Amino acid sequence: MKTLTINLPDNLDVEEFEAKMLLAGQLYEKGKVSLGQAADIVGVSKRTFMETMGQFGFSLFNYSVEDLQRELDNI
Template sequence: MKTLTIELPDNLEIEEFEAKMLFAGQLYEKGKVTLGQATAIVGISKRAFMEIMGRFGFSVFNYSEEDIEHDIRVAPGR
């Protein structure tokens, strides 16, 4: 795994866990990392990550609008 060092302003009040969640959640939501990779970044279980994601404004379901529309169009009974 790569190591990334980020310098943040002293006046930014953010905990390490929050920063990791924001970073991993953004990467996961954009499809850049898998759920397992995102949880490894934060250092928590998949279940915990999925439960906490909503508090940070992320969705566990990384479906695009186009994917959802396609699934609706091809759903049985339509």
């Protein structure tokens, strides 16, 4: 796994867990990492990551509207 060092402003009130969740959630939603990889970035289990995603405004399901419509059409 790569190591990334980010310098944040001193006045930014963000905990390490929150910053990791925000980064991992974005990467997951954009399809850059899998659910397991996102959980590893944060340092939690997949289950914990899935349960926490909503608190940060992320969706577990990253279907586009078109993908969802295709799925509904196939039913």
